[in-house]
Amino acid sequence: MSLKCKLYEEVRLKNEVTVEGINITDEVDLLLRNLDLGGKYQEEVHGMFEYDREPHAGIAHPVGFRSPNGFLFPFNSYRKSRFSIGYDKGSYILTENGNKVFDIDFLERPEYYRHTTSDGVQMKNIAVYNHEGVVFVTYSNECHLKEKGLDCLYCNINATKSTYADVEGIKWKYPKQIAETVKLAYEEPGRHHVTLTGGFVPEHREMDYYFDVAEAIQNETGLNDFNGTAVIGAPEDHGIIDRYKEAGYRTLAINIELWDKNIFKAICPGKEQLSGGWENWKSSLEHAAKVFGHGRVRSNIVAGLEPKRSTLEGVEYLASKGIVCFAGAWCPNPGSELENHRSPEPEWHWDLVMKMSEIFRKNGFTYDQLYDCSASANSCIHDIYRIEHGLLPVLKQAI
Known part of the structure; x- marks a missing residue:
C-alpha cells in the first residue's frame, strides 16, 4: 500500500471514531485519571456544546489525540462504541473491539x-x-x-x-x-x-x-x-x-x-x-x-x-x-x-x-x-x- 493510501485509511478511521465515539469503560476511566489533564495535556472545556453522549460534570476528559501520522482525532465518549483507549508498553493506544490499532499521543495543553x-x-x-x-x-x-x-x-x-x-x-x-x-x-x-x-x-x-x-x-x-x-x-x-x-x-x-x-x-x-x-x-x-x-x-x-x-x-x-x-x-x-x-x-x-x-x-x-x-x-x-x-x-x- 502506498503512503498516500495509508494516510487516507487513517483519515477514514478518524471519520469512524468521530461518528462512533470512544467507549470509556471503568478501566479507561482509571487510565484517564492518571493522565496529567490540566497540566501537560489539554482538558475539555465546554464552551458551547457537549459532544459526549453522557454528561460528565466534574470529571475531566481530554479533548483529543493524534494518530501516528499527525491527524487529530476528537475524544467524544460513547459507551456503545467499538473504539476505546488502552495502555501498552508505556504508551496510550487506540483499540477497536479490544485490539490495538496504533499508539496515540494526547494533545498537549497550550x-x-x-x-x-x-x-x-x-x-x-x-x-x-x-x-x-x-x-x-x-x-x-x-x-x-x-x-x-x-x-x-x-x-x-x-x-x-x-x-x-x-x-x-x-x-x-x-x-x-x-x-x-x-x-x-x-x-x-x-x-x-x-x-x-x-x-x-x-x-x-x-x-x-x-x-x-x-x-x-x-x-x-x-x-x-x-x-x-x-x-x-x-x-x-x-x-x-x-x-x-x-x-x-x-x-x-x-x-x-x-x-x-x-x-x-x-x-x-x-x-x-x-x-x-x-x-x-x-x-x-x-x-x-x-x-x-x-x-x-x-x-x-x-x-x-x-x-x-x-x-x-x-x-x-x-x-x-x-x-x-x-x-x-x-x-x-x-x-x-x-x-x-x-x-x-x-x-x-x-x-x-x-x-x-x-x-x-x-x-x-x-x-x-x-x-x-x-x-x-x-x-x-x-x-x-x-x-x-x-x-x-x-x-x-x-x-
Whole structure:
C-alpha cells in the first residue's frame, strides 16, 4: 500500500471514531485519571456544546489525540462504541473491539491556558484551543430561542450551560477578556485564527458586540487584520454584513444548517420564524460572498438530518457562489430534542466527505481559505487537503 493510501485509511478511521465515539469503560476511566489533564495535556472545556453522549460534570476528559501520522482525532465518549483507549508498553493506544490499532499521543495543553485575564478569569474559559493555531470563542453560552420554545432540535447549547457553567466557571465573555486571550494565544507557534460565536441573539445587539470585540482585539494585538471569523445569524438587513468586513473580520459564517427547506422549517423553528426563513439565510450567504469574496464565507449543514442528496446539492450550490459549506457529522447531543437518536453510519459520512472534498477542489478553494474560515482546521476535509497538497511532515520527508 502506498503512503498516500495509508494516510487516507487513517483519515477514514478518524471519520469512524468521530461518528462512533470512544467507549470509556471503568478501566479507561482509571487510565484517564492518571493522565496529567490540566497540566501537560489539554482538558475539555465546554464552551458551547457537549459532544459526549453522557454528561460528565466534574470529571475531566481530554479533548483529543493524534494518530501516528499527525491527524487529530476528537475524544467524544460513547459507551456503545467499538473504539476505546488502552495502555501498552508505556504508551496510550487506540483499540477497536479490544485490539490495538496504533499508539496515540494526547494533545498537549497550550501555554495560554495557564494564564488569566486582567480581571482574573482563566483564559481557557474565554477561548478554547482547537489546535493548529485556531482559537474558538463562545461569547455567550446560551441561546435566547430557548425562552421562546424555538430551539433547533439538534442543539444542546442551553443544556450544556445548565450542566457545566457553574462547574467549569464559564460565563459571558467581555471584549477586553477576549482581546487579552487572543493576544496571548497568538504568541503560540503556527498559524493564527479566531472564531467568535454564541447563541442566537437579536441582530443589532449581536452586531454591536462583535464590533466591540473586533476593536478590542485590534487595540490589544496591534493587528488591523486579526484573521477573525464572525459567526452571525442571517440579518434581514443585508447591509449589516458589509459592516462586519469594515470592522476588520476577514471571514464571515452564516450557518444554514439544512438545505431542504421543509426539514429546515421543522428542525430550526427559531431560525425559520425570527430570521426571515430559509430564503433569507440563503440570500444572506450570497450577499456575504459578494462582500467578503470567494472562499471567505462559510456555512454549515448538520450532516445526517436530511438526505445526502440534499446536503450535496447545498454544498455544490453554495460552492458555485464562492461559499465554503462544511457538513460535519451530526452528533445526537445530550440535552437536545434529538438525544438518543442515531447519526448515519460512518460509511455514509465518509462518502459525503469524499464528495465534498471533490466539490471544494473543483470550485478552487485553497487550504488557506479553508483554514481562515473554519472554526477548526482538523476536519477530515482539512486532512484530505493536507494529503493532496503534501502539507504533512511524513509527506515532506518522503519527497
